[in-house]
Amino acid sequence: MAAPMPLGDPAPQDGLLPRQSSLDAESRTFHAYVHIPFCDVICGYCDFNTYTSGDLAGASKSEYAKSVISEIAQSEQVLKQSGLAPRRLSTVFFGGGTPTQIPAEDLVSILASLRNTFDFVPGIEITSEANPDSVDRQYLAKLAEGGFNRISIGMQSAIPEVLATLERTHNPANLPEVIAAAKAVGLKTSVDLIYGAPGESIEQWQSSVMAAIALEPDHISAYALIVEEGTKLARQIRSGELDEVDEDLQADKYELADKLLSTAGYQWYEISNWSKSAPASMPTNKSSHNFAYWLSQDWWGYGPGAHSHMGGVRWWNVKHPTAYASRISQGISPALARETLNARTRLEERVLLEIRISDGLPIELIQELSPAAVGLIDHFVADGLVENNQPGKVVLTLTGRLLADSLVRQLTNT
Numbered sequence: 001m002a003a004p005m006p007l008g009d010p011a012p013q014d015g016l017l018p019r020q021s022s023l024d025a026e027s028r029t030f031h032a033y034v035h036i037p038f039c040d041v042i043c044g045y046c047d048f049n050t051y052t053s054g055d056l057a058g059a060s061k062s063e064y065a066k067s068v069i070s071e072i073a074q075s076e077q078v079l080k081q082s083g084l085a086p087r088r089l090s091t092v093f094f095g096g097g098t099p100t101q102i103p104a105e106d107l108v109s110i111l112a113s114l115r116n117t118f119d120f121v122p123g124i125e126i127t128s129e130a131n132p133d134s135v136d137r138q139y140l141a142k143l144a145e146g147g148f149n150r151i152s153i154g155m156q157s158a159i160p161e162v163l164a165t166l167e168r169t170h171n172p173a174n175l176p177e178v179i180a181a182a183k184a185v186g187l188k189t190s191v192d193l194i195y196g197a198p199g200e201s202i203e204q205w206q207s208s209v210m211a212a213i214a215l216e217p218d219h220i221s222a223y224a225l226i227v228e229e230g231t232k233l234a235r236q237i238r239s240g241e242l243d244e245v246d247e248d249l250q251a252d253k254y255e256l257a258d259k260l261l262s263t264a265g266y267q268w269y270e271i272s273n274w275s276k277s278a279p280a281s282m283p284t285n286k287s288s289h290n291f292a293y294w295l296s297q298d299w300w301g302y303g304p305g306a307h308s309h310m311g312g313v314r315w316w317n318v319k320h321p322t323a324y325a326s327r328i329s330q331g332i333s334p335a336l337a338r339e340t341l342n343a344r345t346r347l348e349e350r351v352l353l354e355i356r357i358s359d360g361l362p363i364e365l366i367q368e369l370s371p372a373a374v375g376l377i378d379h380f381v382a383d384g385l386v387e388n389n390q391p392g393k394v395v396l397t398l399t400g401r402l403l404a405d406s407l408v409r410q411l412t413n414t
Ligand SMILES: C[S@@+](CC[C@H](N)C(=O)[O-])C[C@H]1O[C@@H](n2cnc3c(N)ncnc32)[C@H](O)[C@@H]1O
Pocket: 045, 046, 047, 048, 095, 096, 097, 098, 129, 130, 131, 132, 153, 154, 155, 156, 192, 193, 194, 223, 224, 225, 226, 227, 228
């Protein structure tokens, strides 16, 4: 069962945004996230807003693209009427759920609608997530022809027992073929791994990282397994059917991943993300879309449960695909609720996000937090948690990365 939506103030039916959303908009880039809320089965650990055919309660998968295209038309009007000047999109990301659960033609028609409505900056990054079982070369070729240039594949592990614990249904033997097909049609490739599944040994994790490296993708994400409340995995751990996640072992796995990945030519650029460096004349292999989130840019999230952000105004859509389709068909904004962040919250969010990237957090943000926070940075350097050779910036060391959340708590609470 997916997590409940946050509270917030009710959003108006016309979706119009408060004035704060348009302040300094020209200093921020504009991005689109398209949520595709469908999966064949729900993996035991996952609390994303996604539904199997049995959970759709009348919502139609085949009509879904039409609803999103209507929301795109609505968003153009909302932005205009809220005083936001037209801006071109810098990245588009289709996530889920599993975007590749709907026909490639539907993803391409949503993308075409975004292009016709907002236009794209030259060299735009356009990504779709995919489950390795839900794509083949023909599907990937249609995405590439339709304008997609990057695919992010949920590999999670190379070990059948670990995949079984996670209740993943894909066959890990399919990965090489899917990655080769993606490369053959000209897509940049990324794979997602998860470490820390109950019972996963460090040797099994090493094999998974090595298997990911052997695929030679442009980019690898490695996420620490989070046991989300309300998931089957959480129930299995509570009942003793599965072991608790061992946090020390998880930290060892992070260090091992960083060592293996950097030795293989993948540089960390955000705590959970590594990429191969691209030649200067080529587009970066880092996820430009994720930088939009980490650097608090503006994005519109389309689809049920999708979150959007414009200049410190954050809103989120109704969660169920049926409620979403119903609002869209009545011409009502699907936005359920929203919040306008104050200056202090925006500052703390910037610290939380920017400290995670290898480019580092500008020291001015720490100065804005408090004089005591500046003093703490000296302690962090002395303790080997922050690099001491990065003037004007706070860049975490490997040990610092493992403790990032605690460091942020200390900085924001002093
Ligand atoms: C929407 S899924 C990717 C696409 C596709 N649905 C799939 O799973 O192959 C996004 C990614 O989030 C990560 N993820 C989901 N739930 C997680 C959890 N509880 N802990 C850590 N990572 C998680 C997984 O690595 C997954 O690949």
